[in-house]
Amino acid sequence: MDSHGRDGRRVVGAVVGTGIGPLLLAATGDGLVNVVFHATDAVRDKALARLAERLGTEPVESPGSPLLTEAIRQVEAYFAGERRVFELPLDWSLISGFNREVLRELAAGVPFGAVVGYGDLARRVGQPRAAQAVGVAMGSNPLPIVVPCHRVVESDGGIGGFGGGLETKRHLLALEGVLPEPLF
Known part of the structure; x- marks a missing residue:
């Protein structure tokens, strides 16, 4: 599942379990755009709504996205002590x-x-x-x-x-x- 914003950008999100609790990872076609701590259902929903407002789209969970699949793999490897550097494209559009x-x-x-x-x-x-x-x-x-x-x-x-x-x-x-x- 995915969604396209006013500018046509596709936004997808997935929650991954980690040693510090669940993290919400969200991505656009340009790269990883948002990581949110303590992503319980309520926190996830609020974060996705805020992201939708800022990006002009309706992000939804879609762990099958190649970028999210790779981001999840790298985050899991980081928490397992197997990765020191993230090699992911980043979408900097939420900050200037x-x-x-x-x-x-x-x-x-x-x-x-x-x-x-x-x-x-x-x-x-x-x-x-x-x-x-x-x-x-x-x-x-x-x-x-x-x-x-x-x-x-x-x-x-x-x-x-x-x-x-x-x-x-x-x-x-x-x-x-x-x-x-x-x-x-």
């Missing part, structure tokens, strides 16, 4: 301007197992005083995990915030070897 610039730098320049401070990331995009704006960009990331906003931390060593919840961020950083595995 400074936020897109910061997220593209994050995706390209902060590898698996590494972290970067908000201020450091601001400097990397030529805006050294924009650490708070980098935090806003992380909070608006439509592609968490694939565009690894969990790798952005506070300069004083604090973990920082995270849209998926701090336990989720800790789990992802432990998976990448940045933090020790939780004891319980």
Whole structure:
């Protein structure tokens, strides 16, 4: 099942189970467009409705899409510790301007197992005083995990915030070897 928006873009979505709970993956013909944490039925439905509004279409679950099949495979391999880099086309249409610039730098320049401070990331995009704006960009990331906003931390060593919840961020950083595995 799929749907075409006002601009003719096909949008498909699927939920995949992970070590941090269900994730909604949504894609257009241009690439993966959205990843949503804690994708219970209610969260999934709300996220799909919001995506439909923004893209001018009615996304529906369609795990048979080749792009979604590959995205699911790569996400599962990441959580199994078998993948460090996502090799998926990304559709950046849900984000623009400074936020897109910061997220593209994050995706390209902060590898698996590494972290970067908000201020450091601001400097990397030529805006050294924009650490708070980098935090806003992380909070608006439509592609968490694939565009690894969990790798952005506070300069004083604090973990920082995270849209998926701090336990989720800790789990992802432990998976990448940045933090020790939780004891319980």
